[in-house]
Amino acid sequence: MINQQYTLNSFNCLNKPTASRLHNMGLCEGCPIKVIQRYPFHGPVIIENNHQRIGIRYRDFAALTGVEA
Amino acid sequence: MQVLVNVLLVAAIIALAVFIIFRTFRKVKTGGKCAACDYDCELKKIKDKHDHLMAK
């Protein structure tokens, strides 16, 4: 699961502030991301995009990539 | 004479302390944040200058 590539599918299931913060960080629908690290018990996920590393919550990650929660 | 000087010095130190406590209470009352902080930053100086000009 680590170092796997994902594509951001949809921002629709996120709450508004989260979506707009991710947009501000240059993440948009269709952007490729790489998972760097994930934490047990559905803890945060570290993703990499465009030379930046960002920590997001598992729930948001699942909503973005469409991976089963 | 000696007694007087002694009494005056003690009174002066106490007065200074009481003044500081009152000043701190007043500062805190007029708004925490910057007012409650002991550090005179640039921003505070500019604000004081600004208030001063506005008062004129």
Place this chain on the structure above:
Amino acid sequence: MANVALIGNPNTGKTTLFNSLTDKYAFVGNWTGVTVEKKVGTLKNSDIQIVDLPGAYSLNPLTKDEAVVTNYLLTNRPDLILNITNASQLKRNLLLTIEVLERGLPVILILNMIDDLRRSGQSYDLDLISHRLGCQVATTNARGHKGINALRQQILNYQNISSQPLQLDYSGMLQQAIRQATEALQNDFDYDATTARWLTIEFINQSKAVREYASAKGLTPLLSQAPYYDAQKFADQIYENRLDFIEKLLADARQSVTSGGQPEVTSKIDKVVTNPILGLPIFAGIFYLMFKISFEWVGTPLSNLLDWFLSVPVSNTVNHFLIQVGAMAPLRSLVVNGIIAGVGGVLAFIPQIFTLFACISLLEDSGYMARAALVTDRLMQLIGLNGKSFIPLIIGFGCNVTGIMAARTIEQPKERLVTTLIMPFMSCSARLPIYGLVVAAFFPKHQALIVLSIYFLGIFVALLVAKFYQLLFHVKERSVFIIELPEYHLPRLDIIWHGTWDKGKGFIKKAGTIIFAGTVLIWLLSSFGPSGFVTDSTKSFAAVLGHALVPFFKPIGIAEWQAISALFTGVLAKEVITSSMMVMFHTSNKAVLIAALSQFMTPVAAYSMMIFVLLYIPCFATLATIKQETGSTKWMLFSVVMSLAIAYVTSFIVFQVGSLLF
């Protein structure tokens, strides 16, 4: 006098650049949200003022912090804007740049951390960027002091920089809506064309700060159209148009691309410290090390030396001098047993406090803080907060007031409120002197461990109370947790020193003001009694007050009137507790007080007293800040009552259970 504003995303090295450009430094940390209020400095060798604004991702503020930036642009007209960007992450940085350029003020675009970009094998055609955006472009590496002089020359020349507002082509309906509203604003409200267009775009883009501004000013052309703008999802279109523009610009300007990627060092360190299993133990280990250094290896030995110096040579010399010039007993008592013993007793803890601050500054500068937020997020979620609350809480170890200010970076208002309310349970540096005394007297072998246990108890209580608030306030909003993990940098000595000094100098200043005043107050109370001046302090007002309250404090193990009276003065500032003890035990020497204390109390009672000091009523600077940041006296009073109750209950339990066990 000219005004220059520094605007940029978090983690772009904004504050480092500010410090290199100006004479006066401001503090930097390698995590988001260090600049909580704007800071002002003067450009070296000039009278140009530079304003350092908090880092913002966009002009649509999610946090109180970002609102400062938007409001600054709404109400000020700086002569020049320095838009600082991280050269390796231009795509997202330029989103803010576009918003700034649309404001139509002269702008210099700074590509900072240009070395990182070059190392990754890339470069950009700066002329092309400059031409397309219509602003000057400069490159710097602020941490390495590169490009600073050239930039300073550009700033000095600010009058020759023309302002060309960026006119991005927005698509179809959106463009038309912008044009209509802009014209209406120009005609009805006398805005110039650029400002009107900027206001319109930001309004359509749902910027909270601009919408509030429009409501306040009654800008009907915008307000009446708001439902239409939102229904058409114009905000999304604006974002897409801007992103298209940026992607095209970067594709055209990119000159050579070899395979890049994250520099090795950061990846390697991150493999260890953000390890899913080891992350939390490493976090705890780093803290243990911090306290070991402050209380056993470096801080305490230095502190003992300083204490000896203040209590033996200084105290004796002053005493002899006073006898020679004919000072009488009360004056000598005030100066030697009052001021020197009290204020000196607190000053003796400078080494421990500064060592601890140096450790915290080192953590902030290295970039570890963001990782700490990440590894603690899962735990924080359990109590309805998020990892981001953790950073202000750690800042609160320095001073609760700055911690509460740092809580401004939290997006959700309720999470911010809870973080503010639990802040007083974070053991601030002012409480260190009293711990220092107690551990030296009762736990000489395990000083670091005992102090660490008090800190963790504070955190534990804070988390418990947070959970309680979460249930009380029915926090149901889905919280936001997105945290950037900046590159690690090698800590720079001057930055750490500045950070330490910045945090520590308030402590020294307090010694001259409120600690001094509190000491004099307690000297008065312990030197005068119902019968006038007394040499035996057991007949003083302080003793009368203390004795009266013994029944209340006895169940938590504090049965000495000296300690009880000292607790009262702690509301002025927590350091005053220590100086009050010095004054009331009539000693100018820490070692003597330590010996006296161990006769009065059992170790369990002493530990219970430390807990009470940790948790009871916050000092009133903190109370005032709580009032300010929550905007209500209610929360302030609430905090007083809650902390007093929690302190009493916790120390009661610890003392009663502890007395049974030991």
